[in-house]
Amino acid sequence: CLSKFTELEELGETELYNCPTCKKKQRSSKKFWIRMLPNVLCLHLKRFKWNDCFRSKLDVHIGFPIKDLDMSPFILSNIVSISMISIIIRDLKILLKHTIQHGTRNSCGSSIYDLAAIIVHHGNGVGSGHYTSYATHHDSCWHHFNDSSVTICNEDTVLKSKAYILFYIRRQFFSINGSTT
Incomplete structure (x- = not known):
């Protein structure tokens, strides 16, 4: 169920994305992650x-x-894209401190x-x-x-x-x- 919930979903014609750059409606996709x-x-x-x-x-x-x-496959911090960095920047301090102290993966604990x-x-x-x-x-x-x-x-x-x-x-x-x- 988790894999199905978090897989990439192509949005339909009724859910077109309005591009702020070209001002046109575009096909798009969405994906859920756990931060x-x-x-x-x-x-x-x-x-x-x-x-x-x-x-x-x-x-x-x-x-x-x-x-x-x-x-771990569903954690956003395990697969970070450049466009997502602004979303997780405020959590970076805690994540880095924890990783340095405890040597864990990109998720705390x-x-x-x-x-x-x-x-x-x-x-x-x-x-x-x-x-x-x-x-x-x-x-x-x-x-x-x-x-x-x-x-x-x-x-x-x-x-x-x-x-x-x-x-x-x-x-x-x-x-x-x-x-x-």
Whole structure:
């Protein structure tokens, strides 16, 4: 999903770019990047779509890793173009200080994440249904939370669920002052 979300997209005829130099509408493309990674990464999967006048649920399984989600391919600072330098210039001081002190890649802290929790929507539509969650703690044991019921489950159960929101924790935290924990 992340690769699809961040791939280069050719914009259609209804989305032509108005060139300020030649004053003409031009075909163009767009691409999404992540400029700086957070310590807690929340991925909200699109589970509902519009069909004419109503929304319906997209009830397909989307695979996701429990361990070793590598976000480095999606970080803007790993692939910097000249036209993008003005966008990231204000972050350069922190990035350079961190790189000199800790010798990490172009992203502050680790770009590797591990899954900590997910939210799952059960039901057929937008206006109805029920939410449950799976979460783990330092002991690596997964728990399923369903209202007042909490049960222990295994990783396979988590991997087979149809996640709606995923919460990943960065392996090496980055603090505002440039230090890692």
